[in-house]
Structures are given as C-alpha cells and as structure tokens.
Amino acid sequence: MNVAVRTLCAFTAKTGDLDVRFTPAPTALEGQEGHAAVVARRGAGYQREISLSGQHGELRVRGRADGFDPDRGRLEEIKTHRGAGALARQPANHRALHWAQAMIYGWLLCERDGRAQIELALVYFDIGSRRETVFTRTLDAETLREHFVRCCEAYLAWARSEQEHRSARDAALAALRFPHGDFRTGQRPLAEAVFRVARAGRTLMAQAPTGIGKTIGTVFPLLRALPGQQIDRVFFLTAKTSGRALALDAVAALRRAEPALPLRALELVAREKACEHPDKACHGESCPLAQGFYDRLPEARAAALAVPVWDRAAVRALAQAHRVCPYYLGQELAHWADLVIGDYNHFLDPSAMLHALTQLHGWRVALLLDEAHNLVDRARLMHTGELDQIRMRGLRHTAPKALRKPLDKLERAWKALNASASDGGEDKPGATGETGATPGYRVLPALPDELMGALQQAATAVLDHLAEHPTTVDAGLQGFLFDALHLTKLAESFGPHSLCDLSRSRDGRTSVLCLRNVVPAPFLGPRWAAAHTATLFSATLQPPAFHRELLGLPERTAWIDVDSPFERSQLDIHIARDISTRWQHREASVAPIVARIGAQHAERPGNYLAFFSSFDYLDRVAAAFEAAHPEVPVWRQARRMSEAEQADFLARFVAGGRGVGFAVLGGAFSEGIDLPGDRLIGAFIATLGLPQVNPVNEQIRQRLDTLVSQDTGSGFDCAYLYPGLQKVVQAAGRVIRTPEDRGVVHLIDDRFGRAEVRALLPRWWFIPPTAPGGSADRPGPA
Numbered sequence: 197m198n199v200a201v202r203t204l205c206a207f208t209a210k211t212g213d214l215d216v217r218f219t220p221a222p223t224a225l226e227g228q229e230g231h232a233a234v235v236a237r238r239g240a241g242y243q244r245e246i247s248l249s250g251q252h253g254e255l256r257v258r259g260r261a262d263g264f265d266p267d268r269g270r271l272e273e274i275k276t277h278r279g280a281g282a283l284a285r286q287p288a289n290h291r292a293l294h295w296a297q298a299m300i301y302g303w304l305l306c307e308r309d310g311r312a313q314i315e316l317a318l319v320y321f322d323i324g325s326r327r328e329t330v331f332t333r334t335l336d337a338e339t340l341r342e343h344f345v346r347c348c349e350a351y352l353a354w355a356r357s358e359q360e361h362r363s364a365r366d367a368a369l370a371a372l373r374f375p376h377g378d379f380r381t382g383q384r385p386l387a388e389a390v391f392r393v394a395r396a397g398r399t400l401m402a403q404a405p406t407g408i409g410k411t412i413g414t415v416f417p418l419l420r421a422l423p424g425q426q427i428d429r430v431f432f433l434t435a436k437t438s439g440r441a442l443a444l445d446a447v448a449a450l451r452r453a454e455p456a457l458p459l460r461a462l463e464l465v466a467r468e469k470a471c472e473h474p475d476k477a478c479h480g481e482s483c484p485l486a487q488g489f490y491d492r493l494p495e496a497r498a499a500a501l502a503v504p505v506w507d508r509a510a511v512r513a514l515a516q517a518h519r520v521c522p523y524y525l526g527q528e529l530a531h532w533a534d535l536v537i538g539d540y541n542h543f544l545d546p547s548a549m550l551h552a553l554t555q556l557h558g559w560r561v562a563l564l565l566d567e568a569h570n571l572v573d574r575a576r577l578m579h580t581g582e583l584d585q586i587r588m589r590g591l592r593h594t595a596p597k598a599l600r601k602p603l604d605k606l607e608r609a610w611k612a613l614n615a616s617a618s619d620g621g622e623d624k625p626g627a628t629g630e631t632g633a634t635p636g637y638r639v640l641p642a643l644p645d646e647l648m649g650a651l652q653q654a655a656t657a658v659l660d661h662l663a664e665h666p667t668t669v670d671a672g673l674q675g676f677l678f679d680a681l682h683l684t685k686l687a688e689s690f691g692p693h694s695l696c697d698l699s700r701s702r703d704g705r706t707s708v709l710c711l712r713n714v715v716p717a718p719f720l721g722p723r724w725a726a727a728h729t730a731t732l733f734s735a736t737l738q739p740p741a742f743h744r745e746l747l748g749l750p751e752r753t754a755w756i757d758v759d760s761p762f763e764r765s766q767l768d769i770h771i772a773r774d775i776s777t778r779w780q781h782r783e784a785s786v787a788p789i790v791a792r793i794g795a796q797h798a799e800r801p802g803n804y805l806a807f808f809s810s811f812d813y814l815d816r817v818a819a820a821f822e823a824a825h826p827e828v829p830v831w832r833q834a835r836r837m838s839e840a841e842q843a844d845f846l847a848r849f850v851a852g853g854r855g856v857g858f859a860v861l862g863g864a865f866s867e868g869i870d871l872p873g874d875r876l877i878g879a880f881i882a883t884l885g886l887p888q889v890n891p892v893n894e895q896i897r898q899r900l901d902t903l904v905s906q907d908t909g910s911g912f913d914c915a916y917l918y919p920g921l922q923k924v925v926q927a928a929g930r931v932i933r934t935p936e937d938r939g940v941v942h943l944i945d946d947r948f949g950r951a952e953v954r955a956l957l958p959r960w961w962f963i964p965p966t967a968p969g970g971s972a973d974r975p976g977p978a
Contacts, residue, residue, distance in 0.1 A: 197355050201248075201259030201300050203557065208350045209296035212289035213480030214489035214524055222276045222323050223681075230276035230321045231262065234328065241266055248304035252348035255355060261301040262319075270315040270332070271305055273298040276323055279663030283320055283329055289490065294318050295333075300347065303340035312337055324660060357501070358532070364458045365534060366423035374416055375453035380935075381761035382408050386733075387417040389756045394421035394562060394729045399750050401568070401740055402733040404758035405958060406929030410733050412446040414564050418731070419450075419459070419535070421562070427728055428559040431550055432537045434566040435574060438868035443537045443566070444507055451504060462506040462529050464538035470508070470523035478521070485521040492518050496525055497532070506533065531557075540571065544723055545578050546685070551723060560728045567867065568732035569922045572746050575716035579694070581683035582710035583651070585610050589706070591672050599673075602650070602657040609650040610707070618704050636700045637891040643687050643696055647709070655680040686711045692903060693718050695895055712892070714899045717748025724750060735929050736922040738956050741908040760960035767932050768940040769963050771948045777883050782813055789882055789944060790821045793856060796940065797828055801854045802877040807861040807927050809883035811835055817882070818858040829855030833865060849875045861885050867926040872933040879931050882944040884953070885920035921956040 222230060235244045242265050249258040262274040273294055277283065298316045306314055313336040320329040379387065386404050393400040394417070404410045418430055432443045440463055447461045468474070473483050480487035496518035503510050506529055515522035527549065530536055536550060543550040543563065554561050565571060588610070592603045617638045658677045662670075690696065693715040700707040713719070724730055737743055740755050775788050793806060808814040814832065822830050831848050834841070842864050848857060849871050859865040861883055887893050893915055901911030908914065924943070931939035947953055954963060 197254055197352075197359060198256045198258060199351060199355070200556070201257060201297055201304075204257055204347055204351055205293055205296040205300060207354070208347045209293050210289065210490040210493075211292065212287065212488065212490055214478065214483075214486040214521060215287050215480060216478040216486075216524075222278055226323050227276045230323050231274050233326065234272075234274050234319055234321050235263055237328075238263065238265060239267065246305070248301060248308065250304045250307055250344070252345060253352060255348050255352050257300065257304070257344075257348065259301065259304075261305065264305065268315065269311070269313075270317050271298065271302050272317045272319050273301065274319045274321060276321050277663075278323055279660060281664050282322070291318070291331075296343075296347070299335065299340055299343045302335060303337065303344040306337040306340055314340070361458060361460075368454065368456075368458055369419050370423045372416070372420050372450070372457075373453060375412065375449040376409075379413075380409055382758040383413040383761075385756065386410065386413045386758050389754065390414050390731050391417040391421050393731065393754055394418055394425055394427070397425070397728050399724060399729065399753040400731045400733075400756065401737055401743060401749070401753055402731060402756050402758065403737040403740070404733060404735065404756075405760040405762065405960065406735040406926070407933040408758065408761055410735075411442040411566065412449060414731055414733055415443065415446045415535075416450070418562055418564060418729075421729075422534075425562075425728065426560060427562050428557075429533070429554075429561045430535045430564065431543055431561060432535060432564045432566065433540045433543055434537075435540060435570040436567070436868050439566040440537050443535075444505070447505060447535065459535060460506065460529075460533045461535040461537065462526065462533035463508050463511070464526055464530065464536060464542055465508045465511075465523070466539075467523050470512070470526065472512075472515075472522060483521070485515070485519060489520050489524065492520050493525070493528060496520050497528065500529060500532075540565065540574050541578060544575060544720060546719070548723075551726060554726055561726070563727045563730035565730065565732045567734050568743070569734040569736045569926070571732065572716065572743065573919070575720055575747065576713045579686060579713040579716055579719050580711065581679065581686050582708055582712075583679055583683055584708050585614075585706040586701075588676065591676050594672060596661060599654075599657055599661055602654040606647070606650040606654045609644075609647040610709075613644050613647050613698065613709075614700060614704060614707050617698055617700060617707070636702065636704070638698045638700075639895055640696045640698060643690055643711070644709075648684065648687060651680055652684055655684065683709075683711055686713075689718065691718070692899075695899055697892070697895065699891075712896075714896050715746050715903055717746060719748075721748035724748065735958075736925045738921070739909065739918070741905070742914055742918050745904055745908050746914070757959070760958065761935060762932050762937075762960060763935075764960060764962035766935075766938055767961065769961050770940065770942045771963065772942060772944040773946045773949045775882075775944050775946065777809065777813075777945045782816075785882070785944075786817055786820050789817050789880070790824050792942060792944065793821060793880055794825045794828070796878060796880075796942065797825070797854070797856065800877065800940070802874055803849045803853050803871070804856045804878045804880065805865065805876060805927070805930060806856055806858050806880040807866060807882065808858070809861060809885070811860060813882070814858050814860060821856065831855065831857050833857070833859040833863060837864065846871070851875055861927055862923045866923060866930070869930060870933055871930060872937060876930055877938070878940040878942070879928055880942045880944060881924055881927055883920075883924075884917075884945055884947055885923035886916045887919060889916075917952070918956070921953065925956075925958060 235242065242263060244263045246261045246264055248261055249256060261271055263272040275294060295318065298318060302314045302316050305311065313334060315332055315334045318331045382404060386402055389400055389402060415432065421427065422430070434440055434443070444463060447459070451457055472485060476483040478486055496514055499518065500506060500514055503514065511526045511529070512522045515525045530550065530553060538550070542548055553559065588606065592600065592607065595603055655677060658673055662673065662677070690711065694711055694713045696711050698707050698709055744753055772792060775785050777785055797804065808817060818830055818832050831845060833845060837845070845857065845865065846869060848855065851874055857865070861881065862885060897911040897915035900914040904914055909918070928941045931937070931941055
C-alpha cells in the first residue's frame with residue numbers, strides 16, 4: 197500500500213474546526229514563484245524537492261520535502277501566504293498540520309541518512325512583502341519515529357479495510373450480472389462498446405435513442421471493466437439533477453440484483469442545496485456543524501461504511517447523526533467512493549475537485565458523461581468570464597478608502613476603452629468582422645492591455661485588503677475579486693478558440709467586457725488525457741464530428757449509433773410545411789398552430805406538450821388556444837419556475853388525462869423527464885430551436901467558420917443548426933419511452949422539410965415522402 201505524506205497527514209493530523217472563510221491565498225503560480233524565491237536565498241549546497249520514502253509494515257509512505265540545508269542540518273517546509281497579518285490569524289489546526297508534514301519528512305530523512313536529530317523549520321513566505329517568517333523545532337529521531345508510527349498505524353487501520361473492500365469490490369464486479377435479466381434492443385451493443393473502449397483505454401461517443409436505458413447500459417459494463425483494468429474510480433457526470441437520479445436508479449437496480457454488492461456510490465450535491473445553516477458562515481465560531489468538524493469526522497467516515505449508497509439523503513442523515521456539515525462530509529467521502537455521481541464541473545471545470553483528487557492520488561479513473569449534447573455549451577461557460585462596469589462603479593462608492601485609487605485607475609482605463617470603441621467605430625465595415633456593424637457591440641482584436649493591467653492591480657489590491665481584514669465580509673468585493681481573477685486567468689490562455697468583446701450601453705458610458713470561449717477543445721483535451729477511458733452518451737450527438745472537434749476528444753475516439761428499440765409504427769411524424777415560425781411570420785403562424793393542436797387533440801384526446809422558441813411566443817399561442825378551445829385544459833411553463841412549480845407542472849400529466857402543456861424548447865421540460873404510457877401521447881414543436889440571431893452568436897458563427905474543419909460543417913451549422921435540432925430531437929424523445937408507447941409528433945415549420953434538416957433527425961423516425969401535389973404534412977424538396 198502506498199500513501200503520499202500529504203494524504204497521510206490530512207487523514208491523521210487534521211483536527212478542530214472546519215474553517216472555509218474566504219482568505220485570499222496565493223495562486224498556484226504565485227506559490228511556485230514563492231518557493232523559488234525562498235530557495236534562491238539559500239546557500240549553494242541547499243537541496244530542493246528531495247524525494248523521500250519509508251516503510252511501516254505494508255504501508256509505504258512517499259513524498260517530496262521542500263528543501264534541506266545540510267550545513268545547518270535543517271529541513272524546511274515552505275508555505276506561501278498573502279498579507280502580514282495572515283499568520284497571526286492562522287487557525288491552530290492549519291499550523292499543526294504543517295508541523296505534522298514536516299515531522300514525517302524529518303523522520304524519513306533521519307532514517308535515510310542515519311541522523312540522530314534534525315532541525316525542522318516552517319518557512320512562511322509573504323508573496324506581497326517578500327518576507328519570511330520562520331518557526332523552528334529541533335527533534336530527535338526517536339520522537340520523529342514515534343510520530344511516524346502513530347500516523348501510519350492510524351492510517352493503516354483504515355487502509356487495510358480499504359484494501360479488503362477493493363478486493364471484495366473487484367471480485368464482485370468481475371461476476372456482476374445485468375440486473376434486468378436481458379438487454380433491451382440496442383442495450384447490448386451499447387454495453388459491449390463501453391466495455392471494449394474501457395479495456396482498450398479509449399474514448400467513446402455513443403448515440404442511443406431516448407428510452408433505451410442508456411444509464412444502466414453504460415454503468416453496468418464500465419463497472420464490469422473495473423477489475424481487469426485496475427480502475428480506481430468511476431465518475432458519472434451529468435448536466436442536470438435528473439441525470440443524477442437516473443444514475444442512482446441504476447445503482448439501486450444493481451443492488452436489487454446483488455443485495456450484498458460492495459460498491460460505494462456517492463452523490464455530490466451543490467453547496468447551496470446541502471447547507472443546513474445558510475444564514476451562518478462556514479467556520480466554528482458561526483456554524484455548529486463546522487465547530488469540531490475534523491474531531492467528529494473519523495466517526496462519521498467509519499459510520500458511512502455501513503451505508504450502502506451515499507446519496508443526498510444518506511449523507512444528510514450521517515451528518516446529522518455525527519453533527520458535521522453534510523456538504524463537506526460529502527466532499528470527504530469522495531476520497532473513498534467507487535462511483536461518484538455529480539455535475540460536469542466536478543471534473544471539467546478549471547478548479548474541479550474530482551480532477552484535483554485524481555491528480556493528487558494518481559487515480560486511474562473512468563468517465564461517463566450523460567446527456568453529452570449539453571457539454572459544448574456547458575464547457576464554454578466554464579471557460580468564459582466577464583466584468584460589468586456598472587457593478588464595478590457601484591463598488592467604487594462602497595469600497596474602503598484604501599481601494600479607491602486602484603479602482604479609480606480601473607475606471608479611467610475602462611472609460612478610455614469605451615471612448616476608443618466609439619471612435620474606432622463599429623460603424624466602419626469590418627469592425628465586427630463583417631460589412632455592417634451592430635451599435636454598442638464590438639469584438640476586440642486583442643485583450644485591452646491598459647484595462648487588463650489596471651484590473652490586475654485592482655484585484656491585487658482587493659486581495660491584500662481582504663487578507664488584512666478576514667473577518668469583514670464584503671460580498672461585493674469578493675464577487676468582483678472572483679470575477680477579476682477568473683477573467684485574468686482566462687486571459688493567460690487567450691487565443692483563436694475564444695473572442696473578447698465589449699457590449700456598451702445605449703449612451704456608450706458603460707460596458708460589459710467578456711472573454712468568451714467558442715471552442716472548449718484546448719481546455720478539455722488535458723482532462724480526457726487524465727482519464728483512462730471516457731464514454732460520452734446522448735440521444736443527440738449528430739453529427740459526431742461536431743462534438744469530437746469542439747470538445748477536443750482524442751483522434752481515436754470510437755463512435756456507435758445504436759439502433760432504436762422502438763418500431764417506426766409507434767411514432768407518427770407530421771411536418772407542417774405550410775407554416776413558418778420565423779420571427780417575422782410568428783403572428784401569422786398563431787392561428788394555424790392553434791388549429792393543428794386542436795385538430796390533433798380532437799382526433800385523439802390525451803396529454804400533449806407544445807414547445808415554442810420563447811415565452812412570448814408560447815403565451816400568444818396558449819392564449820389563442822384557450823380562447824378557441826376552452827374545453828381543453830391548458831397549463832403553461834412560467835419564467836423562473838421553482839422546483840416545486842416544475843413538479844406541479846409535470847403532475848398534470850396523469851395517466852388517462854387530457855390537456856396541453858405549453859413549454860419552451862430547451863427548458864426544464866424538453867429533456868430529462870419521463871412520462872411513459874398515456875401520461876404523454878404527443879408533442880408539437882413549433883420551432884427549429886435555432887439560437888437567436890444576435891451579435892454574439894453571429895461572431896461565434898464567423899469564428900467557427902474559420903476554426904472547424906470542412907467535415908464538421910459550416911459556421912452556421914455549428915452555431916445554429918446542430919444545437920437547434922438537438923433540442924428538437926430531445927423534446928420529441930419525451931413521447932416514446934417504452935416499447936408499448938404510441939404517440940405523435942408534429943414538427944411545425946416548413947424548414948423541417950429540407951434535406952439537410954431531415955438528415956439530422958433520428959434514423960428510426962419514419963417521415964413519409966412528399967405526396968403528389970404536396971401536402972401540409974409532407975416534406976418537400978430543399
């Protein structure tokens with residue numbers, strides 16, 4: 197068994213309160229520079245980054261000590277901090293942890309070199325003042341050995357149980373049976389593909405119809421592959437809460453088939469949803485669940501071993517029983533889970549926890565990415581940052597006096613940029629990359645140097661201020677700081693994959709600066725490389741080249757398009773070729789859409805969903821339908837619905853019911869919901885789902901025209917057509933969920949008849965050829 201010094205000490209030497217108050221800390225780069233600055237001050241014989249290891253029983257401890265001065269016989273543990281007062285406010289358990297690490301390294305060095313004693317030093321380097329504060333202890337080798345043994349024995353008790361669990365887990369997974377007796381049509385080839393790529397250490401894109409059972413069809417084979425490939429963890433990542441629920445359902449199905457299955461599954465929940473005391477700060481002086489957290493954590497962790505699944509409810513119950521914070525208990529349990537179920541950002545975000553743990557522990561991990569058609573947009577958001585001048589101006593009026601000067605400098609630089617944008621003229625051809633211009637919007641050819649310099653200075657000043665005043669909570673300052681740090685970090689990797697734009701107010705006096713990611717591939721490529729295998733699956737991954745190129749998937753990524761388990765006769769497809777839902781035709785489209793919905797409901801009464809491109813369009817058609825057909829129940833999606841309101845909306849779809857639910861395409865009800873049988877018998881989709889034509893999307897289109905390969909498609913295809921049709925197919929997929937379902941889908945727009953559009957629709961849909969003389973329900977030539 198191997199363990200890093202850092203992990204050993206974190207497990208055995210953390211005591212006292214949980215304290216996650218925001219205290220500005222050096223960045224990773226600043227930390228490296230700080231270490232280098234300290235080392236540069238030492239003598240010529242000073243040794244840095246010393247690899248050390250030692251053995252206790254079957255446990256091998258390894259790590260790198262920061263530095264050793266052989267002339268003085270002093271081993272140094274170097275830590276960087278920000279602000280002269282930071283050390284005075286340092287929690288006692290933080291320094292105790294640092295001493296524990298130094299003592300482990302001290303023993304390993306004494307054992308290696310046969311030393312009877314050694315001087316240990318904690319060197320705290322302030323990256324602002326460049327000053328060192330040094331604390332020293334001289335300890336004999338026997339004292340250090342005893343400390344080493346105590347830590348190892350405490351860790352070994354847990355590690356031995358972990359080793360036993362791993363052996364039992366792998367033996368059980370090697371013999372795991374599919375929980376449903378037999379595979380559905382299409383499930384077996386999907387499962388076989390997932391198993392094969394896991395065995396080969398490759399990446400897979402799997403397109404499989406909605407309702408096929410993709411979750412269990414991917415989780416099961418990957419778990420079967422764990423023992424043979426010595427995979428440590430599986431991360432099931434999804435875009436929505438509903439995806440986490442499906443993964444937990446798959447685990448429950450496996451456990452029903454194998455009640456004693458030794459598999460630890462953890463659900464990661466957002467902090468705001470897990471917090472028991474949202475009115476309190478995360479430290480022992482404020483929150484009772486933070487007070488003594490690390491003292492009670494070992495018992496909570498041990499009790500967790502008796503709980504088969506660590507879902508949200510189970511973690512909360514464990515936390516309540518042991519009086520610890522449920523959110524941070526979940527974070528701790530991520531170290532010990534076999535299957536972690538969470539959001540995309542837990543592995544793909546720039547500061548992703550699961551990726552950090554993978555790197556720290558050297559885990560061999562496998563990824564499952566559910567509803568992967570969402571990944572391009574989500575990854576773009578992860579690597580996009582913006583600053584709002586209005587928000588910054590408000591901050592200037594409330595900020596402490598010491599910050600006024602750097603914030604004033606930032607304001608002057610921003611004013612100069614706004615003036616330059618006005619004078620430089622988005623009225624000139626080519627200012628936005630094409631002839632003609634959009635007032636108030638301008639794409640900058642490069643990051644504005646003067647503004648970015650002022651922003652970095654302001655961020656540094658705020659960092660230093662917050663470091664000196666850690667007990668003063670200023671949400672405005674913290675929010676500005678986080679936005680500024682994110683933007684400046686993104687600026688370090690600015691390139692053709694992103695664009696920098698300025699959106700000015702109507703009077704031109706204020707603006708929003710945005711560094712917008714267009715192609716996430718450069719950021720995601722290293723994350724795929726960090727995993728042994730990854731499977732991205734969805735009902736809508738057409739065309740595969742689009743996702744492969746924009747997501748930076750490896751060249752050898754495999755592809756499978758799974759046959760549908762459904763018969764074409766189960767779903768009637770109608771195309772309204774006589775209706776246009778384009779913006780300029782919407783008023784004229786209301787009456788024929790109402791007539792179509794009314795006729796379909798009269799022909800086959802039941803529950804239907806009608807999807808539209810906007811709330812305004814939805815409300816216009818819904819009001820007209822209610823006036824024309826008062827006998828048919830109607831319910832509407834509203835803006836910013838709560839989870840309870842969404843549940844009420846779905847509760848209207850009862851078996852044997854009738855009525856029409858009006859919803860927005862791409863919203864909460866167009867994917868990730870399951871209404872089998874006659875809870876839903878049809879859908880009307882009155883839009884191609886194309887993103888709005890606006891300056892930003894037009895810039896993305898132009899950028900993609902130059903970045904993507906010819907095989908992937910045009911900039912218009914990538915920016916508009918592919919994302920739009922994905923939403924359409926997802927929404928239509930709500931209708932047929934089981935082999936017994938029968939339903940109808942009306943695609944309402946003449947463009948659905950075009951060949952390039954129909955080529956992106958599912959293969960199993962039957963769209964009859966155009967009838968002689970043409971028909972409103974038949975597509976015509978492009």
